[in-house]
Amino acid sequence: MLIPVKWLRDFVDVSGASEVKDILLKAGFEAELVFSKEKFNGVVAAQVLKAAPIPGTHLKSCLVSDGKELCSVICGAPNVDKGQFVAFARVGAELPGGIKISKRKIQGNVSCGMIVSEKELGVGDGASGIMVLKEELPLGTPLTFQKDEMVEVEITPDRGDCLSILGIAREISFFGGKELKNPIIENIAEEGAHSGFRVERVSGSCPFYTGCLIEGVKIAPSPDWIKNRILSMGLNPQNNVVDITNMILFELGQPLHAFDADKIKSGIIRISDAVDGEKITLLDAKERALKEGLCLIRDGDRPIALGGVMGGAETGVSNTTSRVFLESAYFEPGAIYRSARYLGINSPSSMRFSRGVDPLMVKKALMRAVTLIKETASGLVKEFFHEGRVPGKQPITVRREYVRSLLGVDIPSDALANALAFAGDVQSTDGGTIKILPYSWRNDLSIEEDMVEEAVRSIGYDSIPPKYPALRRMPYGLPDPVRDREKLMSAFVASGFSEVITPDMISESRLFQNFPEVIKIKNPVSADMGVARPTLFVNLADVARHNISRGITDVRIFEGGSVFKNDSGKYTEEEMIAGMATGLVAPLSHYKSEPVDFFYVKGVIEGAAESPPVGAAMRMSVSERINAPFLENAVLFKEGGKQLFMIGEVTDKALNSFDIKKDFLTSPIIYFEFYFKNLPAVAKKYSAPPMVPASMRDLSILIKEDASFADVEKKIFESGALNLEKAVLIDLYRGAQVEEGKKSMSFRLFFRGKETLIHSDIDAQLARILKALADAFGAELRKK
């Protein structure tokens, strides 16, 4: 809500915008000073070179230089004089209120442009005539003008009562200790006979409706003081009647609507709800289809306004209007919010009604409007209308003990009653309790806690002493799954990966490969964020591209995040860690480094999984080649039927589509997904270090190429060899010394028994292993 300080002074004395801001902050409103400078197109600094009186008129014929050309201008201001630097509106300039400057004749003399006053620019009252510039600006400089001091106040949705100058003045009066100058509004008597008009109130959304029929109204531009107020609120002045209704909306917070009464043909104003299929064209000239339940104002049956939201186009006040029906009503907040939201309209009226207006202001605002209309547009007050009842409020009981308990500080009864006097009428104070009736404008106060807030707002938050509560429950800190995730992430960091965080919404067009039904966002920020991501690949590829294109060739990144899945209508989210790596394993240096590849990434994942207490099951996982989007040579690793992790190489096609230049890469880009939530829970057992040393033996075998490491390793342990603790593959060889179709594998085997093992016994175990491998894979001992 924009508050012009000058206007505010009608209700409360303030020194200036800064004081307003400071007081409002105490009251709980964030406010900002508005240093808005108005700039008008085509208004420039110019110099008056000649100013000669035109005989027989009060006008002067002037010659003005605007730096571009010399213009003859007819000026009526008494203070214009030769040599002055002035604000000059060139032909084509547009002034507030829609005035366009054109070449025109004034009493027979051609005038090309206008020497303007503050008043014409809407930046001052212009009592002294044209604006004489204090400094000699270069001719032709576009001019800016400081508007009145303004404060922009952020009003939270509970405080509809502060969407007015009066409402803000009330807060300033209380929190600044200043007197409130309440507007003096007098009742006006009806001056005519019965008008023949009738108001019928059917809708439950309008408990209270008032109106006034005024005849013989002369529609004209508003007087300057009203115009300036309308301009200061950022609106364009229209005519006296409409400007008055708008001004009162800002001033008192009560929206009013003026109908052209001659266009209400039936003579019956009916307030009733819409039925499906009805239509109305509103003041913004757009036709809108209505739905059942929206509150309408009708001319008989014909909808002429959307109650509390906006008037209709057909029945608005125009230059030819002479009979005005003025409406001032109280609409149910929820109903108006529903109407406004349904139609997507956020009008100054709907904003106030949907937050609740002051029901006791409804009639006062009408009186103020009628008074002003009579003053500025004359007219005869024919008849007042009054339907329904002003909604009342319930008193709230405030217990001093509860205030103490909630605030942590005791406030004596008297002080509490004083503090609360700002929120309502204190009806009774009875020892420990205070009964208080909230003021009619305070729609935000309905429960005891609301009053506690008013109390603390009133005494100030600084008067609450800070305390430390006693914790009466044993904290557990991090839940285990979160601890595991954090440990995994730390392990990736230790392996050289940087964590990235990316948006969960991505562009559907980036998913060029088949993703089963994605979850779309109904109202996306942009098409780039149109779907909830079904994969982390897209964002990671974007991050990779961002960095690679900036010359960073070693990229190792990971993200812990959720992917969103639509399993035939069932929406799920699944947490995982995904990552990408390319470049050299060790940073650039004179030492030797390896390019990133599949096994590097596999090692990192295996290493990471060792750190949480889930461990070794990883090594026993089974692998399966899969077709994965964006990837080739992708392998999925599973354990106990559950997916553990997936690794693949980003295809050239995907590189292309993500605009990653292959020339920049020093290794393939390896992508992985780690479904860490599926890691089996392993109850780890701990023991003292072994007392007996391990015995090591190396076993080199020749074996068929198609025997996988995992199968061979498994077979070694299933061979029945006793005391075998560990088998590590230490060499893998294919080539000249090994026959075609075979490979050489060397394992270092670690045996450990309860006592030191003897050679012959270990030899027996070796023989067992070799036999098992020979039976299963035709393996034979490799001769050195």
Added chain:
Amino acid sequence: MHIDAEISRIRKNFFETIKDIKTAEQLTNVRVVYIGRKGKVSRLLREVHGLPADIKPRVGKELNLLKNEIEKNIMDISLRFTPGAKEEAIDETLPGRPFSVGGRHPLSIIRNKIVEIFFSMGFSLVEGPLMEDDWHNFTALNVPEFHPSRDMHDTLYLEGKDNILLRTHTSPVQVRVMKHNKPPLAVIVPGKCFRNDAIDASHFPVFHQVEGLWVDKDISLADLKGVLSAFVHRLFGNVKVRFRPSYFPFTEPSVELDMGCPVCGGSGCSTCGHGGFMEIMGAGMVHPEVFRNSGYEEKYQGFAFGMGIERIAMIYYGLADIRDFYNNDLRFLEQFK
């Protein structure tokens, strides 16, 4: 005695000679001259046979010791001349074998700092779903469907479901926690949130919050002030803390917490909008409607608070553009290691 003098002369000469050795050839010559087949020591060893029996063992032993000593010295010197030995001369100023460690994202670092401070005060951590239903996100938090407080958040709704959305704050987790736990409880809820905000230097459609909740029989606003002031002081040091009234539908009374601007120290600068303070979180006493919606029948009291991790991180690190967090430029991220 002649032979003893001879031995000590050979030893002395040997050590004189090796001082001047510069090349492998010189070393080879020395070897030949002293312990070669016809060398000085070998010659004397051959002469031992003819020595008197009383000194024979002693001299033999001494000669063998001398031979070993010469051999060892020649071996040590020869290391200087073996191929590649020159490069192995240690230049200890060379960089160590590079080992790169990655880093957590600055938002995670700040989140963990925040969470750790609250852990130290006894809070425990809870997480909740990103896809939330309308009821938990709004209605249960005293934001009815047709109320202007709905307009405080620009919500992203999901297609194909009437009331499923991407959570606009972490507050729905309050209700989820209370539905399954009776007080006393003190929880902290970090997580991602989403709003339909246009992107600029201080807005991004994705952001992170940390929510907190402490509920018991008689938790008060004074407790809120104590806990949150302590938090700010732990994270930012000795800064001013200011509480002022505010409005959130799910708290009553509601407060906004400001801290003294760390840039200007409170005198006012462009970072703090010349006010000397920066808004860092919203808080308040849990609204009775929220307790009711969480299924609490008994009377409880407590406070809740929520802060934006991005905002805290920007103040903490002195950054000006929220988008930097989501560009993930490694040159930016590496600073936070």
